[in-house]
Each structure stands twice: as structure tokens, then as C-alpha cells.
Amino acid sequence: xxxxxxxxxxxxxxxxxxxRFRLTxxxxxxxxxVVGSIVLATRDSGEKATTRGITATLRxxxxxxxxxxxxxxxxxALDGDPQxxxxxxxxxxxxxxxxxxxxxxxxxxxxxxxxxxxxRLIASVKPVxxxxxxxxxxxxxxxxxxxxxxxxxxxxxxxxxxEIDGPVDHVVRAGDSLWALEVRPGRLLELDPSTxxxxxAPIPLSSGRAPGLAAGAGYLWVTATxxxxxxxxxxxxxxxxxxxxxxxxxxxxxxSGKVWFADRSGGTVVRLDPRSLRPIGDPIRVGTxxxxxxxxxxxxxxxxxxxxxxxxxxxxxxxKLGPPIRIAHPAKDAVAxxxxxxxxxxxxxxxxxxxxxxxxxxxxxxxxxxxxxxxxTGNGPVNPGPSGTGVTNGGVASTGxxxxxxxxxxxxxxxxxxxVGGQIAKVRDxxxxxxxxxxxxxxxxxxxxxxxxxxxxxxxxxxxxxxGKGRQIVDNYExxxxxxxxxxxxxx
Numbered sequence: 001x002x003x004x005x006x007x008x009x010x011x012x013x014x015x016x017x018x019x020r021f022r023l024t025x026x027x028x029x030x031x032x033x034v035v036g037s038i039v040l041a042t043r044d045s046g047e048k049a050t051t052r053g054i055t056a057t058l059r060x061x062x063x064x065x066x067x068x069x070x071x072x073x074x075x076x077a078l079d080g081d082p083q084x085x086x087x088x089x090x091x092x093x094x095x096x097x098x099x100x101x102x103x104x105x106x107x108x109x110x111x112x113x114x115x116x117x118x119x120r121l122i123a124s125v126k127p128v129x130x131x132x133x134x135x136x137x138x139x140x141x142x143x144x145x146x147x148x149x150x151x152x153x154x155x156x157x158x159x160x161x162x163e164i165d166g167p168v169d170h171v172v173r174a175g176d177s178l179w180a181l182e183v184r185p186g187r188l189l190e191l192d193p194s195t196x197x198x199x200x201a202p203i204p205l206s207s208g209r210a211p212g213l214a215a216g217a218g219y220l221w222v223t224a225t226x227x228x229x230x231x232x233x234x235x236x237x238x239x240x241x242x243x244x245x246x247x248x249x250x251x252x253x254x255x256s257g258k259v260w261f262a263d264r265s266g267g268t269v270v271r272l273d274p275r276s277l278r279p280i281g282d283p284i285r286v287g288t289x290x291x292x293x294x295x296x297x298x299x300x301x302x303x304x305x306x307x308x309x310x311x312x313x314x315x316x317x318x319x320k321l322g323p324p325i326r327i328a329h330p331a332k333d334a335v336a337x338x339x340x341x342x343x344x345x346x347x348x349x350x351x352x353x354x355x356x357x358x359x360x361x362x363x364x365x366x367x368x369x370x371x372x373x374x375x376x377t378g379n380g381p382v383n384p385g386p387s388g389t390g391v392t393n394g395g396v397a398s399t400g401x402x403x404x405x406x407x408x409x410x411x412x413x414x415x416x417x418x419x420v421g422g423q424i425a426k427v428r429d430x431x432x433x434x435x436x437x438x439x440x441x442x443x444x445x446x447x448x449x450x451x452x453x454x455x456x457x458x459x460x461x462x463x464x465x466x467x468g469k470g471r472q473i474v475d476n477y478e479x480x481x482x483x484x485x486x487x488x489x490x491x492x
Contacts, residue, residue: 049309049326055345055465056358058099060092064349064356065335068114068121069342072096072436072462073144075121076349076356077111082335086110086126093146094356097436097460103146107139107161114340115171117178119143122171122196124180125161138162138171138180138196151195162196164189170213174220174235179213186210186224188233205231205240212261216254217274223249223261230261232277243277245270251292253300256315260300262290269293269302269311271318281318286311294339296346297361303348305336310348310359328353344491345465360465370407372468374431374440374486376400376414392420400481402431407490408463410435423447428457436461440486442472454486467491 065079074096078089089110093103109127117140125137139161140149148160166182168189173179178191180198186206190199208226215221220233225248232241247263247270254260258280259272268283269290287304294301295315302311308331309324327337328350335351345360378400391397397418403411410433417428425444430437437460444452452475456468470488 048323050323051326052322053312053325053359054357055360058094058356060354060356062089063351063354065338065351066111066114067338067340067347067349067356068116069340069347070116070143071343072464074347074356075114077114079335079351080110085129088128091123096464105141105146109137112136113169113171116143117171117173120149124168124171134167136164136166136168138164138168140196172213172215174215177235179220181210181213181222183211184209186222188220188222211250212252214252214254217259219274221252221254221259223252225249230259230272230277241277243272245279253293253295255295255300260293262293262302264289264291269300269313284313284318284320286320287324291336292339294341294346296341297344299361301339301346301359303337303339306330306332306334308334308350308352325359327355327357370490372404372406372408372488372490374402374404376402376484377481378414378416379481391418394419397427404431404433436463438463438466454488456490
């Protein structure tokens, strides 16, 4: 597959023209649908691993770290050697339809975390030369364009970044408030959403590491690894409730009315009642070093730091779903993969394999989520007609305009290709809209009056990964110009 080489100048740190960053991502594999399962043996364990659920694998030009994902935008930060001083490494925006890098933004260091905050991307940047526990610069970028956004008036000369005196590695939105977590020592900061400036002095949480932050069930949740605690913070009252659970809590998430955290030392995921802070059921064994959690669809995804695998848990029942999913080879002392949710899927960045992997929740492809209607008007001999004329060999049979409404809204032009074999005709309509392309195949049983079924077979840009099926309820193909109406359900 050929990929276009795209060059984009850095948005925040000007560079000479001869140093503009040029990169192209090679798509190692792009799988539209995975049927069945490839089972692989894991190291030092009798448990098997699988590739089932992987719907895309992209190779990046370096070690990927923090990742942020949306329906049609994917951001990833390149990491350096954690044993060496910080260097200037780019933040990349990838095009999901082709897998190529369309923008590289340099922010004067290495991005340690990313947060998708509405129309913004908030990056926490370790400045060049700093270490793991140094200061951080918070930078806000436009989510789609990557343009660095001004942060308003401040005492800093550089109003495009907010310097924080501490290692801020997580930012979350809780209602109208924005919160940041300093990981060592653990301190919580409430930020001004527009300027990213702290409203007041940090709230001390732990003298040791506090690596996990989540919002949900009306509270903020923080893991204190060294103390073996999960902290519940009431932002309105400023009250902190500590649950001493032992082990080494790291990643944390809130879903299905429960609080979930990864116990790194126990190799398990633990569920808590958000009110009583008591464990629910038995710990769920997922590996030797579980680290980060993310929710997609009805599944909770858990990274395993050294095994190169991801575990899936049904968020309703707490049951582990199938064997772990292989994203990289096992590696001792590996950097833990980063996770980001995007609808019913998660994107996982593997430092060890230099890849980004998309894993889709097993229930999403078969569970239509919403309704869609396509109305089209066109010209062309779609049906052979009484004289036997018309296209039957898969060539262009019609062109026209379409409008799609419902779960997605778009309009544009389309081209219809028609083939006939025996008593079955297939019309492949390629809809080219403002947000991307959708290909729909309509299967018509000639000589019958029943509504013809249709299926979405592919999509690009905003429609990448789209699934759908339904019936053609209007097919005035005998007229010229003619009209057609398709109704059905779509999902991702």
C-alpha cells in the first residue's frame, strides 16, 4: 500500500525550514474484520494469547507513548529512553483512513500524558533536559488541527504554555472543573479550564507515588501505590476518604456503577463499591503486572506491562473475556503500554513494538447502536428493463446525489456499480460525503417485491470502522431520474 508523505511545520516551537519534521507511518496491518482467533503461546505461563479483537495495527517511526483517540483523529506522543535526559520529541497526528502521519508538533520536550477535553487536546510536557520528577508544561492544542491555543493572560511571558512545579501526568474533566494530578508526591490541583492555571494550592494526597486518576460516580479517584490505598475525593466538599486495600494500586477507572483498579503486585483487577469502598467479589486475575485501565463499550481493558498483552473484562459481570490479546512480544522491564478509548474501541501504544493497536469491544460490531436513512436521486440505466439494456458487468450504472440523516448527517455525490448473476443483482453505491466515504452494497433478488437488504462494507475518514445493515424501502429505479431510500442501523 502506498502512503503519501506529509510534512507539517511545528505549531508551538518555530524551527528553520530545513529542520521541518517529515514522517510517514507504514501500516503494518489494517484489519477491517477479524474472523476467528489466532492463538499464541505466552512466556512463562500456560495461558494462551490471541489476536481476536484487533481491528488495526499501525507502525510508528519511534517509540510511542501517550495516546489520545477520537472517532476520526488519533494523537500519539513519541517517547525517548526513560534512562536518559529528556529530548525534544514530536507529538504526531495520524490519519485513520491511511495510517499516515499528517502532522508533527514539537512542544520543546517529551509529552508524558494526553487528555481529550472537548475540542482541545491537553498535553503534559517534560521540558528538554528534565527528569521524571521535574516540572511540567501544560499545553492546549486544537483537537483536529493541532494548532497550539493561547491560554490567556498570565504572569508567564509564554502564554501558550502553563508551567507547573511538579510532575503532572494526568488531567481529567469532572463536570465543569478540570483537575490535574502530580504523581510524586501525590498532589491534586484544580485548574482554570481556560488558562490551565491552578486555582489554589495543591491538595496533598500521598508522600509516595499516586499514578492513577479517574472521575466518576460524583467523585475523583486516585491510587496511592506506595501506601496501598485508593482515595475518594469529594471536589465540592474537599473531603478525602482513604480505603487501605494493600497491594500496589496503579490504574483506575469508573464504569457500570463500580470503581476498578489494577493491583500491580497482586496481578489482579479489583472492584469497589463507590459508597462503601469495600471490594465486590473476588479479585480478577489478569497477569503478572497489570498497570493501566480503559473502558470501551461494555468492556474494561487492562494492560500487562511485560507480557505484551491486553486483558478484557466484562464490565457488567466482572468476568474475564477470553485469553489475553497479543500486541507485542514479551519484554522484561518493558514500558507499560498506554491506553485511550474511542467509542467501542481502545487504542494501545506499545513502546516495545513501535506500534499502535486498535482493539474493539467484542459486543460492538454486532450490536447496532442507532438508525440511519439514506436518500438518493440519480440518473442512469440501473435496471436492464424490458429491452435488456443496462449495466450488468459491475461497471458504472448510475451517478447522483445523496443525503444521509439520523445517527450521522452528511451529503454529497455517489456512484453506483451494478452486476448481475442469475437472478441476483448487486448494486455497490460509493457515497462520497464531506466527512468521508461510505460503500454500501444492495442485494436485489430479481422478480421479487421484497425490500432488498443492504450492508455497509467499508468507510474512510470519519466513517472508518463503520458497520451497518438494513433494507431498501424505496427503489424507483424504473424512472429517470430515479430515487431510492435506505433505512437501517449502524454501529462502530
